Amino acid sequence: MLLRRTLRLSLVSLALLLSLFALPAQAVPQPLDGIVAVVDDNVILQSELDRAIHLAQEQIKQRNITPPPDDVVKTQVLERLILTRIQTKRAQEAGIKIDDKELNDVLVNVAAQNKMSLPDFIEELKGEGLDYQNVREEIRDQVLVQRVRQKEVGSRVLVTDQDVDLYLAAQGGSDDVEYHLSHILVALPDGANPEQREKAHAKAAGLLKRLRSGEDFAQIAIADSDGQQALQGGDLDWRKGGNLPTIFANVVPKLAVGDVSDIIEGSNGYNIIKLTDKRSSGERQTVTETKARHILLQPNAIRDESATQALINELYERVNKGEDFSALAKKYSDDPGSKNSGGDLSWQPPGVFAPEFQKQIDALAPNGLSEPFHTQFGWHVAQVLERRTRDTTEETLRSRARQSIMQRKENEEYEAWLRRLREEAYIEYRLNGSSDSDKSDKDSSDKPAVTPKSS
Secondary structure, three states: OHHHHHHHHHOOOHHHHHOOOOOOHHHOOOOOOOEEEEEOOEEEEHHHHHHHHHHHHHHHHHOOOOOOOHHHHHHHHHHHHHHHHHHHHHHHHOOOOOOHHHHHHHHHHHHHHOOOOHHHHHHHHHHOOOOHHHHHHHHHHHHHHHHHHHHHOHHHOOOOHHHHHHHHHHOOOOOOEEEEEEEEEEEOOOOOOHHHHHHHHHHHHHHHHHHHOOOOHHHHHHHHOOEOOHHHOOEEEEEEHHHOOHHHHOOHHHOOOOOEOOOEEEOOEEEEEEEEEEEEOOOOOEEEEEEEEEEEEOOEOOEOHHHHHHHHHHHHHHHHOOOOHHHHHHHHOOOOOOHHHOOEEEEEOOOOOOHHHHHHHHOOOOOOEOOOEEEOOEEEEEEEEEEEEEEOHHHHHHHHHHHHHHHHHHHHHHHHHHHHHHHHOOEEEOHHHOOEEOOOOOOOOOOOOOOOOEO
């Protein structure tokens, strides 16, 4: 269990984490492996569903949530598997591939973050009763999902300076409050008719009534939400105001901790949110910048390493005796970027220079001159001219605002994109021997509504 918790911190996406751990083969009875769903030209096997259900149930227990009936978990988990299949197919159609070498690099990175070699990591997985080949292929699928999402959604999302200005104006110039939210969605298909809307709204109203009467939000979310976080009790985790879906942005700040919202209608369906907690993250942002200059000498065809070191020592002595640093830099320095400005490196924050160079200038007081030192670039003499502490709060706010807007826009685009993919897919359910199709012809009017798990 400790290993599993550590691995969660090592992987990039929550979706990847949720499907990382396969169920030990001996933990589930293994009847003849059957097909539980057909997704276009692919299938989902009973064994896959069993592994994913086991993981979901373990996660629910870890959250101290009373588990819903097994058939509810099965429905939620199967939908998640279907969405993964649809997205990996789209990735393949888009020509996105994750070859074995790239997949191995991902696994090596995961192992390194757990302070292991890949062979040790594989042995650790086996010791936990996990099937390594299942782990590999599930990770491959999730990397595909991330790549196709970036290609078809993220690459089309643009944030302008005007977007940032409007966002900051709406936030009063800052975004220093974070909200911990839980979410329930009663989803609608694109182009839902009035009857479908009425039915979905009635369901949402019933859920809201149960919540207002004191029933547990997480348990209702697990059992009845169509959101992607349903199996996590609807938990959306901490989000800044700017990261909230647009339809929540005006509602959440008005809620007190513990409040449950009214029904919020959106393009994805009817939403209910609960403000679990909130906190302030605002503080002034500053950075200490250094204005420095240097002379760089590099060995060349007519000056070997020894001669180069001798010349830098000579220049150091000449500066110490009062010769003009700038004039010497213009005459002797081999740094094309600073030579013509007398070695001036301009104002720079920490971490811009190579570590060896940064260490030298960090040790100098203003007007201090270093002794000659060597880096990967050659021999240097450096001088610190000034230091200043600059308030970067505004820059930081604008950067965070841009990131928040980008994330919000991408999430909204992703939901719409995923909903379209889900509705275009052929899906046939074969649970318990049944064979129910979500889609065959586009002209049929009596097919069930097809709705994605949105967040």
